[in-house]
Amino acid sequence: MLTPDTQKDSNTLNLVKLFCNCVLRFEVKGIIAYKLVFSVLVVFLFLVNASFALYIPLDNYLISCGSSQNITFQGHTYIPDSQYSSLVSQTGDSIVAISNSSVVPFPIYQSARIFTQKASYTFEIEQEGRHWVRLYFYPVPNSDHDLNSSVITVVADEFVLLSNFTFRNYNGLYMFKEYAINVTSVTLTLTFIPSNGSITFVNAIEVVSMPDELFIDQALALNPPAPFSGLSELAFETVYRLNVGGPLVNAQNDTLGRTWESDMKYLHMNSSVTIVSVSPSTIKYPAGVTPETAPNWVYATADAMGDANVADSNFNITWVFPVDPNFSYFIRVHFCDIISKSLNSLLFNLFINTDIALGNLDLSSLTNDLAVPYYKDFVSNVSAGSETLTVSVGPDTMADITNATLSGLEIMKISNALKSFDGFSSAVSLLPNSPSNKKKMGLVAGFIGAIAAIALVGLCYCCFVGRNSKSTQQGRPLLSLPSLYGNFQTMSMMSTTSHKSATASCISLSSINLGRIFTFQEIQDACNKFDERLLLGVGGFGRVYKGTLDNGTNVAVKRGNASSEQGIAEFRTEIDMLSKLRHRHLVSLIGYCDERSEMILVYECMSNGPLRSHLYGTDLPPLSWKQRLEICIGSARGLHYLHTGASQSIIHRDVKTTNILLDDNFVAKVADFGLSKTGPSLDQTHVSTAVKGSFGYLDPEYFRRQQLTEKSDVYSFGVVLMEVLCSRPALNPALPRDQVNIAEWAMNWQKKGMLDKIIDQKLIGNVNSASLKKFGETAEKCLAEYGVDRPSMGDVLWNLEYALQLQETASSALMEPEDSSTNHIIGIQLTPQNFDNGLHMTDEGTSATNDDDAGHASTSVVFSELVNPHAR
Structure with missing residues (x-):
């Protein structure tokens, strides 16, 4: 963390760099414009002496796409993309759409650049590190194109920001997206890809550098609590940013151009809080926390416990946020004790979902004063069986004063294993011809080739063994599970369209009587091509559908999600365990499918559910x-x-x-x-293993x-x-x-x-x-x-x-x-x-081993976990 002095030096250095860039870039017919340089120098000296906390981004692209003139929005000036030709490389056919309609929500949305084919903007980057990438979308009325029907896909270098988005399915007039991406090269390329013969568009773009210390590489992971490192390799999408207890703070009042909305609509019970505020000038920033962390307008307001009209005064203040359960989230909580009259009098707890994120929190013991900002970073998933993320603060029972407080909250979606924020798309699949992805595709192709060669050798070996074996081993070959997501061996040796699952390949899981091997086509037919009307639930492994086999048997089909926390280990464990177990009170595994890079489990259908x-x-x-x-x-x-x-x-x-x-x-x-474990042997008392399970249990x-x-x-x-x-x-x-x-x-x-x-x-x-x-x-x-x-x-x-x-x-x-x-x-x-x-x-x-129930495998309805185990 930087001290105020080092922060001042850092900002001064930024200003020096900005000044030098101006000197180098502003030339008129080979002669430096000395008057302009002198003016910039005066401004430079004024800023250095005026405020050490002012952050000046070296990269600050504010672009109005398709506009013919500058546009002012929230105190910032956006330049037409046509004037950025020396810094921005835009390729691909495009059309300009401009609307003077009074229905345009803000000036930033009054024009758009429409692309009829794949197009890109390439930005020169002066300062490597995290950058804000902000995108504005509004379907400007256009006589030639219906932008409401356009399908939008956006890729930023190796990260997929949007995939197949359309306003037809969006409950809103316009859309603003903000991402934090770590740029490690001298350029950043934003690519806009029309899908399915459609068009795509964008109204405005921001690419703005941020202080290096704003996001460090570590946070505290929950479920169970442990340090989480490697954040610098991940991208974030801002989902919620709240000024708790205060009004909207727009980009004009934030040194980094962020917007902080009011928290009131996310409160579980509005009557449970009392709004507290002080003058922003009373906020005392400590070493390591600056207005770039959060503006003093955020720290100067807070929610505290109010009269919730409940029997027990030790209740929690809770905020509830709808989120995508298939992603992890970066959560930053901001505190500032503006409610206490003296030190060490406020003791409370912070909960994220059902986990205690901070216990016995005494802000004054950390800051040694009142009205001093403090923040903490966490990484968490949603609660099991839920599509919401909750944050709560509540008093500690040992506290003399029954109270709790929160000043600000930021929730950001973390890119998944495919470096995507939306579904299963990856930059490699969307942009296979880009220079960076050609190399990756070559590596993948080489790997697949090696796997195919190994599979061929294995196939020949199995066929040789099969011909020479005198035992009845047909359809019972060696156990083989995919080493990655999906089974390349099975894919290379099984027909995915013609033959039925009864004729399994010799390198399948059927060797130890693991049940029926389904083709992917059979699974699709059973679930009507994964019809959403047949969806039973969404779990940690993936989505669960009700299906009907060709013999009329109802089943539950659990389809693995490539971005899930669970994968091949749980897939293998589930099959391996249930293949050995048959009992009236254990759910029965009917079979599985592991072709086409799929991991699918088929269970008896449990009609009355969990x-x-x-x-x-x-x-x-x-x-x-x-x-x-x-x-x-x-x-x-x-x-x-x-x-x-x-x-x-x-x-x-x-x-x-x-x-x-x-x-x-x-x-x-x-x-x-999926989490089951073989117990200790006779000479052991326990099995030493990492903690897995669900919190609360x-x-x-x-x-x-x-x-x-x-x-x-x-x-x-x-x-x-x-x-x-x-x-x-x-x-x-x-x-x-x-x-x-x-x-x-x-x-x-x-x-x-x-x-x-x-x-x-x-x-x-x-x-x-x-x-x-x-x-x-x-x-x-x-x-x-x-x-x-x-x-x-x-x-x-x-x-x-x-x-x-x-x-x-x-x-x-x-x-x-x-x-x-x-x-x-x-x-x-x-x-x-x-x-x-x-x-x-x-x-x-x-006898327990000869239990009458053990051999009974009734076929009845929904399998295991329709919800994501919280602590996995």
Whole structure:
């Protein structure tokens, strides 16, 4: 970070460079215009002495496309692109459209440059580093072209900014886009590509350099918390920039030309805040924070806690933002304590989604004064099952003053693995003939050629082995999964149009009976070419569609997303795990497809969807207490089988209510094995592995020590039990601090013996007290802090069956027992605990490895995870 003195030196150096550039560029017939140079020098000296914080960008292109004259907008002058011929190289046929219509929203939109073929602007770059790239679009009325129907694709060097955008599908009159791109060469090229024989256009362009220190290379990643580096290699798109507690701050009042909008429309509850403001002149910038970080107009206003008319005063202020769930986001929060009267009196927490981003935050201890700006950067994804990103501040329970504050907020979309902000397009695919991409394409072609050669050798080897093998191995060759996204081997050896999946290639996954291998054509036919009307949901792996096979079987089709955080590892794990497992309470894998660079999984269709949707968030009829117990028992049986039914235990690692699916008879099945892990061997106590799972369900001991055991699944299942009982999410940052985490909150009531006070309102009066007591005790044991204190899934299963028997006995009016011992009640026949060789408790008197359920593979409806696991 720069100190004020070094910042002054840096800005002075910028001004010197600007002055030198003026001297070098302004020549009139070979003679330097001395009067002009003298005028520039006077201005230069004035600026140096006037304000050390003023940033003068070395690159400052403000272009009005298609205009014949200068245009002034928000205090800045935009020059016609036709006058930039010496600095901007524009290629491709173009047409100028100018409108004098009164409906033009701002002067910047009154003209446009229309391109009938691919065209580009090439900007000379004086200062390498981050640059703002701002694009203005408004379909100017034109008699020759309907700009509303134009299809716009924009590429900036290696980054795809827009792909196939059209105003036909846009709910707005005009569009402004802002990107932050790290330019590492002497030029920046913006290419506009018409799509599908259409045209494209742009109204105005800005390419402006920014201070190097504005975005550093690191931030704090959440889920789980860890340093995140490498931001300089990524591009950002501004999605939201808020002046919290204040009015609109436009580009004219920001030293970097940014716009800060009011936060009011994003507040979850407007009545929960009090707006606080001071004079901007009272803001005291510390070392490392300047007006370029955020203007004093932003730090001089804030939201603080108001009267939210709630029972508990320890609530959170929450802002909710619709976002694209398929991307990660750079989040910068701005604080300035303008509400405190003294130091060390304000202590609060910051939440991003369901994660504690900053805990016990005392601004004055960081800044040593009041009214001093402070900011922090984070990288996060959206919450599981959501298309929104939430930011919350709330008081710490240890604070003397119940309050929290926020001054500003910036949310930026981060470019994906394809260096794109929009879909699956990449610059390489859109601009294959560009010099930089030809080299990349050559490398890719060479790589594919090498893969094809290896595949050919493998094919010959398999055919040779197949002819000489005396065993019945036809259709059962070696396991082979794609080393990249998609299986080049399978692609090179399987027909994608003619032959059916029953005749798989010899280097397919069918070698170990992994189910049916589908061709991509079969998948398309089953899903009606991925008709959006058949979309069941969007998850971390990709989109999920309902499909119908050629034999009439309904299936759920999970299609991998190339930009997803999950990929080949989860694809392989899911297939590998489910190929070994068959149980009535585990979702069945029907088959897969790995051709045409696709990763697609086909599951039995679970018609009643995830358990969570029957607990809250939908209008579905509520489940009875008996139904909930039966669902919990079925899930426990599935997990018990995972832990004990195979030759080596399997730990699910992502047990939650979205991964428990219900068929048409409400039979529960555990789903989503993408994170599953083989358990410890007999001579081990745990498996050491990186933490994966979903926040709110994570075993705290596993999170702290990165040591995974079957008891980690038991803890997660304990959270599920409380979720089933209370019908609320595992984490809800919109609630008061002591209620955010359901495990902590419910355990407090359980320990007081008052669990009945927090059960789902729809269950009141319908739950037998003894059944509830046994259920609560079971959940409490599951949620023990240390794994050694938790029961096995077999013990959990037995106790849940006991709770169900208590409920059924009460329902039949035979008796309503008060279970004081929790061991046995006269008159109730209990299911005995049977043990197999003293090692594994069996299910209903049968061997765990020979469970009647194990061979049952019913075909019923939606597979695993329709939502993105938050902590992946």
